[in-house]
Every structure is written in structure tokens, then in C-alpha cells.
Amino acid sequence: MSVLSAPRFVGQRIRRVEDPRFLTGRGRYVADHEPVGTLHVAFLRSPHAHARITRLDPGPAERAAGVVAVLTGQELEAAQIRYAGFAGQPIAPLAVDEVLYVGHPIAAVVAHSRRQAEDAVELIAVDYEPLPAVVDPLAALAEGAPLANSRAASNVCFHLEHQPAEIDQLFQEADLIVRETFRTHRQTAVPMEPRGILATWEPVAGMLTVIGSSQWAHGLRDGLAAALHLSQSKVRVVVPDVGGGFGVKYGIYPEDVAVAYLATRLGRAVKWVSDRIEAMISDFHARDGIHMAEAAFRKDGTYLAIRDRMVSPAGAFMLDGSAAVLETVIGSLVLPGPYKVQAVGFTIDGVLTNTTPLGTYRGVWGPAATWVQEGLLERAAEKLGLDRVQMRLQNMVRKEDFPYHSPTGVVYDPGSYQESLKLAAERIGYADFAREKAEAARQGRLIGLGIAAFIEPTSLGAWQPEPPTVPYESAVVRMEPSGEVLVQVSVNSHGQGHETTIAQLVADVLGVDFSAVAVRFGDTAAAPFGGGTFGSRSITVGGGAALEAATKLREKVLAIASHLLEAAVEDLEIGDGAVAVKGVPARRVTLGEIGRVAYWIPGKMPPGMEMGLEASSRYVPPPMTFSNGCHAVVVEVDPDTGRVKVLRYVVVEDCGTMVNPNIVEGQIVGGVAQGVGAVFLEEMGYSDDGQPWATTLMDYHLPLASDVPTVECLHLETPSSTPGGMKGMGESAMVAAPAALIGAVEDALSPYGVRFQRLPLTPERVWQAIQAASQPK
Amino acid sequence: MNGEAERTVAFTVNGSPWRGTVEVRQSLADVLREAVGLTGTHLGCEHGVCGACTVLVDGRPVRSCLMLAVQADGAQILTVEGLAPGPDQLHPLQEAFWNHHALQCGFCTPGMLMTAWALLQEHPQPTRAEIQTWLSGNICRCTGYQNIVEAVEEAAVRMAGEGGRA
Ligand code: FES
Ligand code: FES
Numbered sequence: 020m021s022v023l024s025a026p027r028f029v030g031q032r033i034r035r036v037e038d039p040r041f042l043t044g045r046g047r048y049v050a051d052h053e054p055v056g057t058l059h060v061a062f063l064r065s066p067h068a069h070a071r072i073t074r075l076d077p078g079p080a081e082r083a084a085g086v087v088a089v090l091t092g093q094e095l096e097a098a099q100i101r102y103a104g105f106a107g108q109p110i111a112p113l114a115v116d117e118v119l120y121v122g123h124p125i126a127a128v129v130a131h132s133r134r135q136a137e138d139a140v141e142l143i144a145v146d147y148e149p150l151p152a153v154v155d156p157l158a159a160l161a162e163g164a165p166l167a168n169s170r171a172a173s174n175v176c177f178h179l180e181h182q183p184a185e186i187d188q189l190f191q192e193a194d195l196i197v198r199e200t201f202r203t204h205r206q207t208a209v210p211m212e213p214r215g216i217l218a219t220w221e222p223v224a225g226m227l228t229v230i231g232s233s234q235w236a237h238g239l240r241d242g243l244a245a246a247l248h249l250s251q252s253k254v255r256v257v258v259p260d261v262g263g264g265f266g267v268k269y270g271i272y273p274e275d276v277a278v279a280y281l282a283t284r285l286g287r288a289v290k291w292v293s294d295r296i297e298a299m300i301s302d303f304h305a306r307d308g309i310h311m312a313e314a315a316f317r318k319d320g321t322y323l324a325i326r327d328r329m330v331s332p333a334g335a336f337m338l339d340g341s342a343a344v345l346e347t348v349i350g351s352l353v354l355p356g357p358y359k360v361q362a363v364g365f366t367i368d369g370v371l372t373n374t375t376p377l378g379t380y381r382g383v384w385g386p387a388a389t390w391v392q393e394g395l396l397e398r399a400a401e402k403l404g405l406d407r408v409q410m411r412l413q414n415m416v417r418k419e420d421f422p423y424h425s426p427t428g429v430v431y432d433p434g435s436y437q438e439s440l441k442l443a444a445e446r447i448g449y450a451d452f453a454r455e456k457a458e459a460a461r462q463g464r465l466i467g468l469g470i471a472a473f474i475e476p477t478s479l480g481a482w483q484p485e486p487p488t489v490p491y492e493s494a495v496v497r498m499e500p501s502g503e504v505l506v507q508v509s510v511n512s513h514g515q516g517h518e519t520t521i522a523q524l525v526a527d528v529l530g531v532d533f534s535a536v537a538v539r540f541g542d543t544a545a546a547p548f549g550g551g552t553f554g555s556r557s558i559t560v561g562g563g564a565a566l567e568a569a570t571k572l573r574e575k576v577l578a579i580a581s582h583l584l585e586a587a588v589e590d591l592e593i594g595d596g597a598v599a600v601k602g603v604p605a606r607r608v609t610l611g612e613i614g615r616v617a618y619w620i621p622g623k624m625p626p627g628m629e630m631g632l633e634a635s636s637r638y639v640p641p642p643m644t645f646s647n648g649c650h651a652v653v654v655e656v657d658p659d660t661g662r663v664k665v666l667r668y669v670v671v672e673d674c675g676t677m678v679n680p681n682i683v684e685g686q687i688v689g690g691v692a693q694g695v696g697a698v699f700l701e702e703m704g705y706s707d708d709g710q711p712w713a714t715t716l717m718d719y720h721l722p723l724a725s726d727v728p729t730v731e732c733l734h735l736e737t738p739s740s741t742p743g744g745m746k747g748m749g750e751s752a753m754v755a756a757p758a759a760l761i762g763a764v765e766d767a768l769s770p771y772g773v774r775f776q777r778l779p780l781t782p783e784r785v786w787q788a789i790q791a792a793s794q795p796k
Numbered sequence: 797m798n799g800e801a802e803r804t805v806a807f808t809v810n811g812s813p814w815r816g817t818v819e820v821r822q823s824l825a826d827v828l829r830e831a832v833g834l835t836g837t838h839l840g841c842e843h844g845v846c847g848a849c850t851v852l853v854d855g856r857p858v859r860s861c862l863m864l865a866v867q868a869d870g871a872q873i874l875t876v877e878g879l880a881p882g883p884d885q886l887h888p889l890q891e892a893f894w895n896h897h898a899l900q901c902g903f904c905t906p907g908m909l910m911t912a913w914a915l916l917q918e919h920p921q922p923t924r925a926e927i928q929t930w931l932s933g934n935i936c937r938c939t940g941y942q943n944i945v946e947a948v949e950e951a952a953v954r955m956a957g958e959g960g961r962a
Contacts, residue, residue: 036896040888041902044836045875050901051835134819211848211903211937262838262903263937295841514901514938649928685939689900692940716845716935724931724941758905 023566023676023743024064026739028523028533030475032681035519037512046260047216049232050292057217058672060278060291063126063138063143064301065246068152068373068709069167071306072125076144080128085135089212090127090281092116093242102246102276105177105337105344112246112273112280119335120373122300127277129289129319152709154165156332165785167335167371173292175176176337177344180353183426186362189324196488197398200260203387204695204778205301205307205703208380209721212262214302215292216275227254229279234264234511236550236645240543242271242278258541261513263691265763266379267302268513269553270340274301284322299714301455301468303378304703307332308346308387314395325354326364327391333369334376339487342377343369349476350384352427356392357436357474358414358646381690385475385754386697393471393758397765398774411472412437429482433475433648435735439474439671442607444734446669447651460770464563465656467767471759472649477747478559478665478739480640489550489637491559494564495527496572498619498632502596502610504529504536505532506568509549510561511541515686517748520558520678521565524743527575528569530593531610538565547635555747558678558741566742567636575632576613582625583608583616646746647670650691650759652728656767661786663699663764664726670755673735676749684732687752694756696722698764701778768792805869809834810878817867825849825860828875836876836906840935847934850907851875854939876906879901888958889913890953893944900938907934912948921952 023029027571040046077089092113092332095101101109119612126143130136151165158164167174190196217230227249233239233256240256243249250574274291280291293301309330315323329350333343350366396414400407416423421433448455452468459466481490491508506525510517522536529536540546549561573593580598581588582604592601599607616623617632624630653666670687677683700720713719740742757778764780765773771792775785803905806815808956809832815863818827823842828834828851840848842861849861852874886894889912899905908931915922915930923932936944 035897038902039886040896041899041905042876042886042893042909043880044834045907046902046905047835048838050839053830134821204898207936210901211846211935212838212901213840261901262840265937295843295846399960423863425832470827516900685897685900685943688940688942689938693937715843716841717843720849721935722940723935724945727940727942729942730940 026527029527029676029678031231031679033519033523033533033679035516036522038515045326048212048260048262049217049230052217053228053290054219054288057288057290058129058131058285059133060127060129060135060281062124062141062274063140064297065114065121065123067118067147067149068121069150070118072114072118072145072152073148074144074146075126075623077126079144080139082540083129083139086128086139087131088281088285089143095280095512096352100246100276102242102271103339105339108337109343110336112276113461117169120375122297122708123335123531124273124277124373127281129281130226144604152373154372154374154705154707154709155328156372158371159370160330160368167373171371174371175368176333176371177367179348179367182364183362185259186324186326187365189362190315193323195399196313197395197586198313198363199221199394199398200776201310201312201387201391201479202777203308205304206380206701207268207302207304207703208265209719210263210265210267212270213293213295214272215299216278217288217290218279219288220282220286222286225253227279227283229254229256230259231256231275232261232268232292233258233295234269234513234553235511236511236541236543236546237548238269238551239275243275243448244415245265246276246679247280247283251386256543258511261511261532264513265381266383266553269379269551270338275311284713285553295716297712300375300571300711303338304334304375305342305377305380306387307377307531310387310391312391312395312640314399316399317404318403320410320413322358322360324360324362325395327351327354328366330368330370331377332372332374334372334374336376338376338378339370340379341369342379342383345379346384346387348361350388351693352429353474353476354388354392355425356389357416357472359416360486361426362567374705378675382750382753384759385750389754389758390761393762397762408440408449408470411440415440429476432641432739433737434645435673435737436472436647439647439735441672443470443649443651443671446731446733447667458757465767467654467656467769469654469759469761469763469767470649471647471755471762471764473554473628473647473751473755475646475748475751475754476643477555477646478644478741479554480642482642491637492549492561492564493637493754494561494568495547495633496568498569498572498576498610498614500571500614502531502614503748504531506536506565507546508538508540508561509547509551510557511552513552514558515552516682516700517561519555520682521562523678524562524566525569528566528573531596535596544594546576548578554752556751559644560638562678562745563640563742568634569637571634571636574633575634576610578625578628578659579617580608582717583623599681619703638742640741644741646674646744646748646751648751650753650755652759652763652769654763655762656764656785658789661782663780664787668728668730670730670752671733671735672748672751673737674743675737675739675746677734677736678745680734683748686749687732688730690750690752691756692722692727693753694760695727698760698778698780700726727729756773799860803826806867807868807871808874809873810875820864820866822865823861824863824865824868827865830859834875834937838903838906840903841905841936846935847911848904848907851933852910852914855917857950875911888954889951892947892953894952895909896943896947898947904934904936908936908944912951915948916952916955920956
């Protein structure tokens with residue numbers, strides 16, 4: 020039940036409070052911090068996908084100008100410095116005797132300037148004995164395949180399987196079985212600010228302070244404390260402004276551990292800021308999954324069951340938060356998407372490969388699973404001769420089905436599945452599109468319409484009995500003696516605008532002006548523990564905690580006011596920075612007066628009440644809160660070049676209560692742009708021997724202003740049961756856009772009967788698909 | 797190392813003279829950030845693609861990661877810190893970016909603003925297509941550009957109303 024009645028700020032398109040500093044060049048990112056005497060680090064990285072190191076001689080580098088130290092894997096191993104990967108498995112920050120991917124860090128040079136450190140890296144003498152590189156995950160699964168890591172018993176690093184008893188029966192009874200292999204390509208998130216870390220060490224006291232570009236301050240603190248054998252109370256992580264994350268700055272990296280260790284060893288401020296080339300090979304990669312899927316249908320279009328065999332190339336290590344686990348396991352929970360089925364079966368294999376480790380990138384499971392979900396349905400509609408919108412509507416979870424218990428075990432809270440599909444179809448002009456397409460065809464143009472209805476499982480709480488992610492978020496709300504409000508939250512912002520949206524929530528609960536609320540986060544010395552920012556949950560869970568804490572604080576404020584005004588709490592109202600007796604506006608006390616009493620005058624406080632005005636909350640949300648919506652898009656394909664142009668794009672989004680529609684739409688439009696990048700432009704490819712193809716932004720094509728469509732955003736609001744009624748939505752556009760765009764291209768190419776199994780849809784791939792399809796039917 | 801390693805350069809940044817000794821191999825971006833102390837100019841790629849480091853050198857947009865500091869000797873340089881007409885004031889472009897939610901993480905923003913400034917110098921009333929083309933040398937990973945393009949449109953209108961002040 021929403022605690023927000025008659026909100027003044029929630030729902031408003033308020034300009035962000037963080038913007039002036041960014042607009043005037045006063046944002047402060049990690050690279051902008053430089054204490055006097057800071058030393059700089061550059062890493063030596065493996066040029067081989069897989070090799071044994073037969074000799075490593077740091078001597079020439081140690082003697083180079085400006086160099087203070089060279090750190091090797093041997094030294095870290097001797098000091099037992101490791102960080103925790105998946106299921107706590109230890110990972111060595113620097114390779115010791117075997118390199119496992121191009122970019123694998125081997126040594127770190129510390130010098131007085133970054134330039135000197137980079138120069139000296141070139142002087143480290145290393146000899147390699149190349150080993151067979153494992154790149155293709157299916158080949159890696161084959162009998163007798165070479166091992167990606169000579170210490171591993173097998174290339175299979177993760178396996179999970181669930182085939183419900185009834186699923187074979189459903190497939191036997193089906194009138195139609197659609198089978199397809201969907202293969203996403205490798206991408207990486209590419210936040211515009213590269214990763215970076217600055218570590219300082221106070222000797223004797225033994226205190227490590229780290230400024231890091233991270234989505235999760237407490238996670239970095241605890242990860243570093245464990246790796247360096249320090250107590251958590253002796254490590255402080257401060258996350259300053261962060262220039263984008265998109266999942267890739269969640270968790271701990273080898274460079275974090277190496278740089279922090281160097282600070283402790285040298286007793287100096289030590290800093291590393293990634294350059295873009297090393298970012299492309301050392302930031303987590305993402306996607307790159309194989310889905311061998313099949314779905315069973317009845318003649319009338321009824322969707323019966325889905326089975327998916329997923330293979331994910333985890334890269335050289337299984338990270339904590341490996342996409343080999345998250346892409347597939349979360350995908351398996353929501354494979355049917357907004358549609359009802361009777362059974363879901365899956366088999367998952369995570370496979371070690373000699374490529375950069377897979378981690379999280381916006382949407383994680385979503386772009387692939389939604390493509391599988393919508394791709395199978397489109398193929399079925401075509402085979403059964405049914406209308407694709409009707410067939411979707413027919414199978415969708417309806418209003419009366421909520422809360423809907425999916426056969427996968429998850430529960431969908433209320434949403435607007437059919438409504439959002441209908442609205443998107445209407446707005447994009449679906450009813451008239453056959454005519455439009457025929458008209459275009461007469462002019463020799465190929466146009467197509469794509470649809471992706473989506474659900475997004477957001478705001479994770481205790482989604483497993485012992486969840487691998489922090490199942491709550493925290494907030495401390497403090498009213499200062501002046502009556503102004505300071506909020507500390509456990510979620511971080513790297514562009515989401517928490518300083519604005521969380522202030523909107525708290526201002527409404529406490530009846531103060533929006534400008535009287537300051538929101539802070541990112542410093543483990545001040546912010547309460549929590550899970551940081553991931554999985555589209557900051558506003559629901561972090562905002563939920565802020566709402567709960569503010570509500571508790573309001574109760575205390577009202578109790579003090581009741582005492583001061585000698586009136587019952589029920590007769591009081593809070594607003595405009597004061598508490599007044601309802602209907603008697605003259606009998607009022609300002610929040611500043613309440614603050615003065617609460618902090619300075621025990622004798623005027625209600626008997627027995629603690630001094631001060633502060634409340635905290637740890638809000639545990641439901642296991643999952645589902646936002647939903649629908650993307651609809653019309654594209655034109657140039658058959659001579661294979662180029663695709665987006666003609667119009669509609670998004671219907673239902674994320675429950677919208678705190679600030681500007682920010683919601685910013686997330687949608689930004690997500691659609693990333694979807695355009697995913698489908699048409701970006702590819703982190705590898706050669707067969709494990710050499711990455713795209714190590715600069717010249718090779719890895721991010722969407723530009725001239726590549727992206729104008730997106731029309733429409734909103735439906737089905738509130739959730741969380742304190743403010745919000746649902747997460749930061750990833751939803753990335754969940755839906757790829758499937759919608761791929762569907763649109765396939766529809767445009769329907770005269771050729773083209774269906775795609777691989778991404779990205781580069782002009783070359785589209786053109787070749789057209790050529791391969793014999794003749795227009 | 798061949799030849800001289802360091803040289804003294806002098807230029808004007810945001811109206812103030814600056815003089816100092818730099819390594820001849822140092823980029824203008826590094827000198828602005830490290831020696832001049834203006835960290836609003838950001839480095840997103842250091843290989844000339846992302847545009848985050850864009851500053852104006854003698855009125856022209858330049859990728860300061862690709863220009864050597866010694867090449868800027870004697871130049872007039874404008875960075876994002878010098879865009880606003882005065883303390884506690886914003887340039888119409890900054891105001892329009894704020895109004896249109898044209899930034900999220902803010903990392904690309906300084907480069908976007910400087911490129912947009914140069915665009916509006918050359919085309920005070922740009923078409924949407926011109927804005928998209930001009931901004932295509934600046935990468936934003938967050939916004940999807942739509943709001944940035946709208947902000948530049950609004951700024952153009954405002955600045956025309958203010959007599960073309962830039
Ligand atoms: S940092 Fe100069 S263009 Fe990217
Ligand atoms: S606002 Fe983040 S890169 Fe543009």
C-alpha cells in the first residue's frame with residue numbers, strides 16, 4: 020500500500036539536482052581525484068588467449084625512469100592475496116604461470132606518472148609458450164576438447180537442469196512444435212567513464228581508503244577486505260560520481276585488488292584509471308549465449324510448453340555474478356515471458372573459454388530470453404496462420420490471473436500485459452500495417468513491423484532461500500535541527516538520478532519542500548549497508564527503504580508536535596515545513612521548532628522519547644516485482660545494402676508509480692539506443708585463436724546520434740505492493756528492444772522468408788540473408 | 797629519447813593566461829586536467845572517437861586527447877568550466893540540457909556542450925539532421941541522444957532570442 024497520498028513532488032518532471040555540477044564541469048569522477056604524491060599504475064596484459072608463462076623478468080622495468088615498483092603474480096600468491104569468484108572460488112588477481120585470455124593481467128608497474136608506468140610495462144620481459152585456445156563453447160563441450168584452464172577438471176563450470184515430469188507429454192500432444200537456435204553475440208557495456216580506483220593506506224592504523232568507480236560501495240569494501248585480509252572496519256570505500264555502469268561496474272576486479280594491495284605495500288596513494296583499449300578486453304563481457312529452444316502449441320494457438328538448452332561461454336573465470344549463471348538462471352525463470360504455459364524445462368551449461376570473463380550488462384538475461392520468447396511465438400503464429408498480435412493476446416496472463424504463479428515457481432504481481440500490447444499495436448498502426456507494407460512494396464520498399472511484449476523481473480528481494488544478492492536496501496533519514504532533511508541510502512547512482520528521485524519521495528512523506536532534502540550515498544563510512552545498484556531495483560527497494568524510514572520519522576515528528584501543540588496526533592497534519600492542527604492553521608509548529616526541541620531541549624520532549632530526529636529502515640521487498648510493457652517498431656530494410664533504418668518506435672511502459680517521468684523516459688530512450696547497438700552495431704568478436712577483434716571504439720561501434728530512432732513513450736501505471744507502488748524499469752528497454760527490432764527486420768524480409776539465428780544484424784549479414792533466400796516468394 | 801623532452805607553453809584558458817612546462821608528448825587533455833586543474837574535460841577513449849575530451853581551441857572544436865599541449869601554444873582555449881557567463885549562472889546550452897534531462901551520468905556532457913557550442917556558432921538555427929550529424933562525433937552511452945538533440949534545439953531558439961549570444 021502506497022504511503023504516498025496526494026503527493027506534491029512524486030510524479031513530477033522535476034529537473035535533477037545533480038545536473039548543475041555535471042553541466043559546469045564540476046562532477047568529480049575517480050580520475051579527477053589526485054592526492055599529492057599519487058603513484059600511477061599500468062598493467063602488463065597477456066597478448067595470448069592461452070599460454071604458459073615460461074619467464075617473467077621485471078628487472079628492466081624496475082630500473083626504468085620514474086618506476087617505484089613492479090608487482091607480479093608471484094608476490095600476490097606469496098601474500099595469499101586472492102579475491103572470491105563464483106561460489107567463493109578464489110581468483111588470483113595477476114596470472115602466475117598460465118594466462119587464460121587476451122587482456123589477462125600479469126604484472127603491475129607503479130611509477131610517478133601514468134606515462135612512465137605505461138612506458139615501463141613495455142620493458143617487462145616475458146616468454147610465453149602458447150597453448151590451444153578454447154573459444155567456441157560448443158566445441159569446448161565436445162569429448163576430448165582441450166581444456167581452457169589446465170587446472171580445471173573439465174570445461175564445464177556450471178550445470179543446472181530441470182525437466183518437469185509433464186513436459187514430454189505436452190510436447191507429444193502438441194499440434195505444432197517450433198524449434199530454433201538463437202545465438203546472441205558477445206558485447207560489453209562500455210560506460211563512457213572507464214573503470215578506475217585510487218587507494219590510500221594509513222600505516223600503523225592499518226586503514227585502507229579507496230575511491231572507486233563502482234555500482235556497489237559495500238561490495239567493493241567487503242571484497243577488498245577479504246582479499247587483503249583486512250577487517251571490514253578498516254576499509255572505507257568512497258564512490259564518487261560514476262560515469263555510467265550498466266552492470267559492468269558491479270563487483271570486484273583484479274585491478275582493484277592489485278592497486279589496493281600496492282597502496283598497503285607502498286604506503287602511498289596509488290591510482291589506476293583504465294584506458295579504453297584495456298577496458299574493452301578487461302571489463303566484463305556479456306551476452307554470448309546459445310539457446311536451443313523448442314515450444315509446443317495447439318492448432319488454435321494455445322501455448323503449451325517451452326524447453327531451452329542454454330550454453331554460455333563464461334570466459335576464463337567464473338565470477339561472482341557471472342553471466343554464465345545469471346543470464347541463464349534468471350532467463351530460465353521467465354522464459355515464457357508474459358504468456359501462460361503449462362511447463363518450462365531447461366538445461367544450462369556454463370563453459371570455460373579463453374575469453375574475457377562474462378559478467379553483467381543491462382538486461383542480463385533479458386535480450387536473449389525475450390528474443391527466444393517472441394521469436395518462438397512469431398514463428399508459431401506464422402506456421403499456424405494466426406495473427407501475431409491476437410495469438411499474443413490469447414496467451415497472455417490476464418488481469419484476473421494475478422498474482423500469477425508461473426510453472427517456473429515465480430509469482431507475477433499485477434501488470435497490464437494485454438493493455439500495453441493493445442496500446443502499442445494501436446499507436447504503431449498495426450491494424451493498417453498490411454496495407455502500409457503492401458503500398459511500400461509497390462514502391463519497391465521493404466518495411467516491417469516488430470513487436471516485443473515484455474516482463475521484467477525487478478527489485479529482487481529474497482528470490483532464493485539464501486539469495487546470492489543482498490535482499491534488501493537501507494536508508495537512514497535524518498531531520499537536522501533546522502528541519503531540513505538528510506537521507507543516506509545504500510544504493511548508488513551512476514546516472515540514474517537518485518539525488519533527485521529519492522528526495523522527491525522523502526519530501527512528500529515529511530511535508531517539506533523538495534529542495535530541503537539532500538540525498539547521499541556511496542561512502543561506506545556514512546551510508547548503511549546494502550546491495551548497491553543493480554537489477555532495476557534502486558527506486559523500488561532503495562526508495563522503498565527511504566519511504567519507510569521517512570514514515571517512521573514522520574511519526575516521531577508528529578508525536579513531538581502533538582506534545583507541543585497539546586493536540587491528538589490524529590488531529591494533526593504535516594506539510595509546508597510545519598505541523599498544524601487540522602482546520603486551525605494558526606495552531607502550528609514549524610519543523611525547525613520541532614528540530615530545536617528534539618536536539619536541544621529534553622524538557623519539552625514527550626516523556627521517555629529519545630532525543631534527535633532520525634529513523635532507519637531495511638526494506639525487504641517481495642522476491643520479484645514485475646514491470647511490463649510492449650515495444651513496437653517499424654523499420655525499412657534496403658535490400659541492396661542490407662542497411663536497416665528505424666522509421667518509428669513506440670514504447671508502452673508500466674513500471675507502477677512513476678516518481679519522475681523524465682527519468683523513466685530517459686532510461687527507456689537510453690535503453691532503446693543500446694538495443695539498436697546490440698542488434699545492428701556492436702560486436703565483441705574473437706578469432707578462432709582467441710584474439711579479440713574490437714579493442715577500440717573504432718572497431719566496437721556504439722550507437723551515435725545519427726543511429727538512434729525517435730522514441731515515443733507511453734505509460735500505464737499498475738502500482739506494485741511496495742511502499743511507493745513503484746516497479747523497477749532501468750533495464751526494460753534493453754530487455755525488449757532487441758526482440759522488437761529483430762522481429763521488424765524479419766517482417767520486412769518476409770517476402771524472402773528470412774529468420775535470423777545469430778546477431779548482430781550487420782548490413783552484411785542482412786544482405787547475405789537476402790541473397791541466400793532464393794527469390795522473393 | 798630523442799630531442800627535447802619538455803617545453804614551456806603559454807595559452808589562455810577560459811580567459812585566464814596559463815604558462816607552464818609540459819612534456820612535449822603530453823596531450824592537451826592531460827595538461828588541462830593535471831597541470832591546469834580543469835577536470836571537466838573528460839577522457840573516454842584517448843583515441844579520438846568518443847568526443848568526451850572536446851574543447852574549443854581558437855573557437856574550433858578539438859579532441860584534446862589527440863592534440864599535443866605544445867600545439868596549443870599561444871591559443872585561446874575554452875573548456876566546459878568557462879562556458880557559463882558568470883558564477884551562479886548557466887549558459888543557455890547548459891540550461892537547455894538541464895531542462896530536457898539531456899544527461900544521466902554526465903560523463904559525455906562537457907564534450908557534448910562544447911560540440912554543441914561550436915555547432916551553434918556555425919549554424920545558429922540548425923535543423924534536427926544537422927544537430928544529429930554534428931553530435932555524431934560525441935558518444936553518449938546513457939541518454940540515447942533524443943533529449944540532447946532537443947536541448948540543442950531549445951538552446952538555439954533561446955540564443956537567437958538573446959541576439960545570438962554564445
Ligand atoms: S577521449 Fe578524446 S575522443 Fe575520446
Ligand atoms: S550521460 Fe552518460 S555518457 Fe552521456
